[in-house]
Amino acid sequence: MFVFGVAVVFKLVSIQFIQGDKYKALAEQRIVKDFVIPPNRGNVYSVNGNLLATSIPKYEIRLDAMTPKASTFEKYLKPLCDSLSRFYGKPSTRYQKAIRKARANRNRYFFLAKNLGYSDYIRFRNFPMLNLGAFKGGLIVEQTVRREHPMGGIAERTIGYERVDEDGNVTRPGLDGAYGIQYLRGVAGKRAKQQIGKGQWKPILDYNQVEPQDGYDIYTTIDVNIQDIAHHALLKQLEIYEAEHGCAVVMEVKTGEIRAISNLGRTRSGKYYEMLNYAVGESHEPGSTFKVMAMMAALEDKVIDTSTVIDTQKGRKRFYGRYISDSHRGGYGKISAARALEVSSNIGLATIIDDNYSKKPEDFLDQLYDWRLNEKLGVSIIGEGEPVIPKPGDVIWSKNALPSMAYGYNLKLTPLQTLAFYNAIANDGELIRPRFLNAVKEFDKEIETFEKEVIVDKICSDETLSKTREILKNIVVRGTGKRMYSKTFSMAGKTGTARTDYADFEAWKKDKKYVSSFAGYFPAENPKYSCIVVIHEPSTKVGFYGADVSGPVFKSVAQKIYTDTPLIDEVESLKVQNASVNKEFESYYETAQTYKTIMPNVVGLPAMDAIALLENMQIKLQVQVSGNGIVKKQSVSKNKKLKNNQIVVLQAS
Numbered sequence: 001m002f003v004f005g006v007a008v009v010f011k012l013v014s015i016q017f018i019q020g021d022k023y024k025a026l027a028e029q030r031i032v033k034d035f036v037i038p039p040n041r042g043n044v045y046s047v048n049g050n051l052l053a054t055s056i057p058k059y060e061i062r063l064d065a066m067t068p069k070a071s072t073f074e075k076y077l078k079p080l081c082d083s084l085s086r087f088y089g090k091p092s093t094r095y096q097k098a099i100r101k102a103r104a105n106r107n108r109y110f111f112l113a114k115n116l117g118y119s120d121y122i123r124f125r126n127f128p129m130l131n132l133g134a135f136k137g138g139l140i141v142e143q144t145v146r147r148e149h150p151m152g153g154i155a156e157r158t159i160g161y162e163r164v165d166e167d168g169n170v171t172r173p174g175l176d177g178a179y180g181i182q183y184l185r186g187v188a189g190k191r192a193k194q195q196i197g198k199g200q201w202k203p204i205l206d207y208n209q210v211e212p213q214d215g216y217d218i219y220t221t222i223d224v225n226i227q228d229i230a231h232h233a234l235l236k237q238l239e240i241y242e243a244e245h246g247c248a249v250v251m252e253v254k255t256g257e258i259r260a261i262s263n264l265g266r267t268r269s270g271k272y273y274e275m276l277n278y279a280v281g282e283s284h285e286p287g288s289t290f291k292v293m294a295m296m297a298a299l300e301d302k303v304i305d306t307s308t309v310i311d312t313q314k315g316r317k318r319f320y321g322r323y324i325s326d327s328h329r330g331g332y333g334k335i336s337a338a339r340a341l342e343v344s345s346n347i348g349l350a351t352i353i354d355d356n357y358s359k360k361p362e363d364f365l366d367q368l369y370d371w372r373l374n375e376k377l378g379v380s381i382i383g384e385g386e387p388v389i390p391k392p393g394d395v396i397w398s399k400n401a402l403p404s405m406a407y408g409y410n411l412k413l414t415p416l417q418t419l420a421f422y423n424a425i426a427n428d429g430e431l432i433r434p435r436f437l438n439a440v441k442e443f444d445k446e447i448e449t450f451e452k453e454v455i456v457d458k459i460c461s462d463e464t465l466s467k468t469r470e471i472l473k474n475i476v477v478r479g480t481g482k483r484m485y486s487k488t489f490s491m492a493g494k495t496g497t498a499r500t501d502y503a504d505f506e507a508w509k510k511d512k513k514y515v516s517s518f519a520g521y522f523p524a525e526n527p528k529y530s531c532i533v534v535i536h537e538p539s540t541k542v543g544f545y546g547a548d549v550s551g552p553v554f555k556s557v558a559q560k561i562y563t564d565t566p567l568i569d570e571v572e573s574l575k576v577q578n579a580s581v582n583k584e585f586e587s588y589y590e591t592a593q594t595y596k597t598i599m600p601n602v603v604g605l606p607a608m609d610a611i612a613l614l615e616n617m618q619i620k621l622q623v624q625v626s627g628n629g630i631v632k633k634q635s636v637s638k639n640k641k642l643k644n645n646q647i648v649v650l651q652a653s
Contacts, residue, residue, distance in 0.1 A: 031195045038145050039186030042215030044159055044176060047257070047438060050224045051150050052159050053176055059121040060114040060142040061130070065103040067138035068129060073103065076129035076137075083127040084112070087120075109140065147176075154231045155222060157274035158261045158381070158436070173277060175436055178380045179218055183440050183447070186215035216447055219439045221257035226250050226561050230260040233556040234533065238264055238272055241538035241549050245272075247279040247415055248533045248553055250561075251423050253521060255452050256432030259529065260557075278534070283385035283412040287498025288344045288480075288546065289519045289532075290408035292468065293421065294353055295341050297367035299464045303356035306338035306467050312347040320399040324350050324407075327497075327545075341471050342479035344495060350403035361402050365391055371431065371459050377417055379434055388412035408498055415517075419532040422493070422519045424459050425468055426527035431456035473524045481518070481547050484555045489562045492527075493520015493554065495546035500537070513537045516549035522558040531557055599648070601638040602631050607652040619644045627652040 044053035081095035102110040160174015189212030245265035265275040315331030340348025357364040374389040404410040424431040433453040472492035496517035502508040521530040533550040596618040602610035635649035
């Protein structure tokens with residue numbers, strides 16, 4: 001017994017003085033732990049200063065029912081429950097019963113509220129008993145951060161996010177993902193918590209040991225007005241043509257700043273939302289929009305001129321055992337090279353490139369490589385698609401490779417890569433890297449600014465540029481894009497229609513799939529914006545040509561933002577009276593004074609004037625407008641007596 005007693009004493013001394021620190025540390029690790037407090041992620045703003053993405057703190061409130069003294073608990077229980085009753089709209093007695101039960105069960109983590117905004121959180125902190133804090137009142141506060149997009153689904157994929165799954169894998173699409181590590185994340189804080197039950201941890205102190213540091217804010221190049229225009233124009237066309245997915249991008253010509261980028265894909269239910277960034281990440285055969293590059297290469301090498309006569313025969317021509325056809329039945333016969341591009345003749349461009357480069361294809365490819373078409377643009381957004389420009393010796397190279405490339409097959413580009421090249425045509429040959437970011441700021445302090453990045457100083461001679469720009473303008477005036485022509489403003493660009501998933505031709509004939517596109521810029525004479533629209537797999541029952549499917553989106557975008565890019569004429573005198581304008585104003589004024597409760601004739605008036613006229617009558621009308629431009633039809637005939645709150649529908653075009 002003596003030996004046993006000595007052994008026990010020795011062990012106690014050993015644990016207490018020799019191994020004490022070790023066991024204290026182990027105990028501390030099991031019941032006390034430092035938790036990471038995520039910082040507020042930096043905000044994402046548009047070029048106009050509109051908020052695109054922000055971090056909203058959310059709060060969860062719990063009660064340690066064992067912390068308050070008995071006297072404190074009894075004194076403040078009913079006032080606390082009365083406050084909870086007013087907040088939730090449920091009986092106070094219900095909360096009294098629940099909290100008493102929690103105290104009886106020694107519950108140190110009783111739930112009171114979650115997902116509270118800051119104002120509600122402050123309100124809760126001031127409730128009786130909770131306002132005594134953590135040590136006297138048992139208040140437990142858990143804070144989380146939620147990322148919100150004030151514009152909803154518009155440009156959601158481009159704005160992006162950064163998410164970490166349970167295995168630590170990070171998903172980082174869009175600008176939020178691209179600049180998360182460098183600018184937006186901030187520095188995490190630290191807070192010690194004590195384990196009070198299985199999987200339950202209570203903060204030890206009522207404050208953080210290390211306060212989190214918020215991330216920097218980033219200011220993008222996105223213009224919310226142009227973004228809204230592009231988004232809805234694209235969405236409308238996707239719904240009309242029941243397309244699989246599509247994208248639209250608007251770029252400022254001189255700076256390379258992306259003003260709008262919309263990517264919409266169809267769900268199983270037939271709805272559209274931003275599921276992938278097709279404009280940046282999807283490489284595909286561009287089809288006829290690539291004919292411009294092929295023509296420019298031939299013009300720059302001076303192997304042809306725009307007046308060179310090309311025999312397109314009767315719309316069908318054999319190249320190395322394979323026939324190439326034109327969409328125009330009967331063909332175009334002998335036409336100029338310029339006209340071949342205007343009417344988008346596959347045979348015309350294939351003939352130009354094959355006749356002049358078949359013996360030395362490297363000469364043609366060198367032009368494409370000089371334009372960096374075989375390289376990624378190197379934009380900030382993660383996941384840029386890989387361009388494919390084959391060369392002799394590659395698996396996909398054959399004798400037919402060159403004529404196929406001439407009209408946009410057997411190669412791949414992303415929509416953004418194609419747009420950058422068209423933007424260079426509009427920008428006097430300067431190829432600029434598309435840019436999504438303007439500045440990084442901490443409040444009003446600039447941390448970093450971003451300037452224009454030039455990829456190629458001059459893609460070709462002024463002569464080639466001038467001829468190409470003239471053809472692109474004529475495509476809209478008298479070529480494949482003539483349905484887009486407008487007398488009120490000028491546009492230039494190229495339509496594109498490409499087959500897709502055609503490897504099994506017999507299967508493709510049973511279920512034909514196309515990619516419809518339009519790339520160009522506006523105004524044609526002094527370009528301010530370039531734009532590309534690409535729509536995949538429109539329903540062939542409705543239509544599939546680029547001019548019909550993608551062209552209207554381009555025109556709608558150009559038309560609605562054209563007020564920002566007026567043609568400037570010198571005004572000799574501000575006192576000059578315009579007779580037609582004065583006459584229109586006098587007519588408008590007379591109508592406004594005459595018709596107070598009787599329907600006027602608004603057909604022929606601009607839609608905005610018609611709305612202003614009707615909404616300023618003596619009775620209240622609900623004016624609905626379909627379309628834009630000039631009013632062509634009104635639902636209520638002229639001189640008819642109007643009723644209060646009557647609906648008047650105007651059709652404009």
